[in-house]
Amino acid sequence: MLWLAENLATILVSLVVLAIVTLVIAGMIRDKRKGKSVTCGGCPCCSGNCAHCKAVHAAKIAEARRARAKS
Secondary structure (H helix, E strand, O other): OHHHHHOHHHHHHHHHHHHHHHHHHHHHHHHHHOOOOOOOOOOOOOOOOOHHHHHHHHHHHHHHHHHHHHO
8 A cells, every 4th residue: 555655646647648548549549440540642652742742731721721711
């Protein structure tokens, strides 16, 4: 019981960090199931730096601007 009392702060902080990491991972899994990607939606093998991904990203931005202009 003494060990638990001495390490209570560490245990609580660890539980909070674990909860945050779990929520982040759950959000990533949910986004992946919805078809969203960590990259910009172009190539699955790059980090969004190829010409194709940059073009896809620019098109998404333009589409979002057009949608906001219509609203």
